[in-house]
Amino acid sequence: MTEDLAPKTRGLQNSLASAFDVAIEDALAEGRIAGCVVLVAENGKLVYERAAGHADRETGRQMQIETPFRFASVTKAFTTMATLKLIEAGRLSPEDKVTKYLPKFAPRLADSSIADLRISHLMTHTAALDYRSQQAADGPYARAGVSDGLDESRGSLDANLARxxxxxxxxxPGEGWRYSLATDVLGGVIEAVTGMTLNDAIGALVSGPLQLSAAFHWSEEDLAVPYHDGKPAPVRMAVGVELPQRYSEGTGVRFDPDRIRDATAWPSGGAGMAGRSRDVLTLLESYRTGSFLGDDLREAARKPRVGAEAQAMGPGWGFSWLGAVLIDPASTGSQWSNGSVSWGGTYGNWWGIDFAKKRTVISMTNTAYEGMSGRFAQSIAAAAAMPLS
Incomplete structure (x- = not known):
C-alpha cells in the first residue's frame, strides 16, 4: 500500500474510524482506486479525515487533504444551493416557467406543442430531459451535438442549451424522474437572473460567503490526476475517453480531463467545477446546520419530491432538490436513517448527509467509476451509516 497521511479520528468512535480505514486500505491494496480523501463531520465537528494513495501515480505525488478534484456531478450541489439562495431572496420561484428567464428554451412535445417546463422540474430531474451518455450512439442528443458538460468545451452555455x-x-415535464442535463439548464437560469456568468454567480451566492475555493476553472497544477477503472490498476484518463455506463444502456460518458483548465470553457452547472473536499463538506454542513439557508428552505430542499419509483440510487431512494433521498430504509439493507440525502460525481466522488445522526461524509477519489458507485463507494457509505454507539 502507498504511504498516506495518518488518519485523524478527532473523537470518532474507533469502530467507525476502523471501518473507513479498512475501506480505504482494501481499495488501494486491490488496485481499485488511485487515491482518495475522506472527511467525516459529526454534530458540526470534523471527526475523521484521511488522504491516501496517489494524486499522480506516475510522478509519485501523494494525495493530500488539500488536493483538489474534478467534481463532475458534485457540482450540482453548488448550483442547487445558488438556486436556493435566489429563491430565498425572492428572485426566483420553483413554480416559475423556465421561459420567464430563458425565452428561447422551449422544447416541444411529440405533438409540437411547447412543454410547460418549470424551475421545479429542473430541480427534481423531472424535466423530461436526458443525458447524451444515456442514449444510443446515434440518439437525438448526439444528432443535435449536445454536450453533457464533461467533454465539449467549445462554444457557449447558451449554444448548448439551444441544442x-x-x-x-x-x-x-413532471411525468417521471430521469437524471439529466436539467442542472445545466438551471445554470442558465441563474445566469439570466443574476446577469453574471455562472462562475461569478456561484461565487457571489455560495463560494464567496462560505470562503470556498471551488470554481469552474482551475489553472493550478495541483489537481488530482483522473483515472478510470482498469485491471490490475486504474488507468490514467486520456482526453476523449468514453467509459461505458454501469447502470444505463447508453453509449457511455465522454471525458475531457483538460476541460477544467480551459478558461474559455462554458460552465456546466451539472458537472463543470473543481475544488477541495473541504469545499464540499463546508457547503453541505453549512446547509445542514442552518447557517446558510433559513429553516423553511432547508426543509424544502431535503423533502422527497419523487417517490421510490425513481430508484435514484437504487431501491428505496427517491429524489429531492438536493439529491437522492432515502424514503424506504428497509429496502436498502443499510443503516442509513430515513430522510438521508446523498449523491456523487462520475470522476469518482460521493457524499451523504444523515440528518438523524447529524453526520456528513465526503469521499473524493480520482478513479471513475469505482469512487462513485463501485465497491469503494459502497464500503464508505456502509461505514458512514454505522450507529453512533
Missing part, C-alpha cells in the same frame, strides 16, 4: 431545447421531449 438541448431543439430535441423534442418524449414525455411531458
Amino acid at each position: 438541448i431545447a431543439s430535441v423534442p421531449l418524449d414525455r411531458a
Whole structure:
C-alpha cells in the first residue's frame, strides 16, 4: 500500500474510524482506486479525515487533504444551493416557467406543442430531459451535438442549451424522474437572473460567503490526476475517453480531463467545477446546520419530491432538490436513517448527509467509476451509516 497521511479520528468512535480505514486500505491494496480523501463531520465537528494513495501515480505525488478534484456531478450541489439562495431572496420561484428567464428554451412535445417546463422540474430531474451518455450512439442528443458538460468545451452555455431545447421531449415535464442535463439548464437560469456568468454567480451566492475555493476553472497544477477503472490498476484518463455506463444502456460518458483548465470553457452547472473536499463538506454542513439557508428552505430542499419509483440510487431512494433521498430504509439493507440525502460525481466522488445522526461524509477519489458507485463507494457509505454507539 502507498504511504498516506495518518488518519485523524478527532473523537470518532474507533469502530467507525476502523471501518473507513479498512475501506480505504482494501481499495488501494486491490488496485481499485488511485487515491482518495475522506472527511467525516459529526454534530458540526470534523471527526475523521484521511488522504491516501496517489494524486499522480506516475510522478509519485501523494494525495493530500488539500488536493483538489474534478467534481463532475458534485457540482450540482453548488448550483442547487445558488438556486436556493435566489429563491430565498425572492428572485426566483420553483413554480416559475423556465421561459420567464430563458425565452428561447422551449422544447416541444411529440405533438409540437411547447412543454410547460418549470424551475421545479429542473430541480427534481423531472424535466423530461436526458443525458447524451444515456442514449444510443446515434440518439437525438448526439444528432443535435449536445454536450453533457464533461467533454465539449467549445462554444457557449447558451449554444448548448439551444441544442438541448431543439430535441423534442418524449414525455411531458413532471411525468417521471430521469437524471439529466436539467442542472445545466438551471445554470442558465441563474445566469439570466443574476446577469453574471455562472462562475461569478456561484461565487457571489455560495463560494464567496462560505470562503470556498471551488470554481469552474482551475489553472493550478495541483489537481488530482483522473483515472478510470482498469485491471490490475486504474488507468490514467486520456482526453476523449468514453467509459461505458454501469447502470444505463447508453453509449457511455465522454471525458475531457483538460476541460477544467480551459478558461474559455462554458460552465456546466451539472458537472463543470473543481475544488477541495473541504469545499464540499463546508457547503453541505453549512446547509445542514442552518447557517446558510433559513429553516423553511432547508426543509424544502431535503423533502422527497419523487417517490421510490425513481430508484435514484437504487431501491428505496427517491429524489429531492438536493439529491437522492432515502424514503424506504428497509429496502436498502443499510443503516442509513430515513430522510438521508446523498449523491456523487462520475470522476469518482460521493457524499451523504444523515440528518438523524447529524453526520456528513465526503469521499473524493480520482478513479471513475469505482469512487462513485463501485465497491469503494459502497464500503464508505456502509461505514458512514454505522450507529453512533
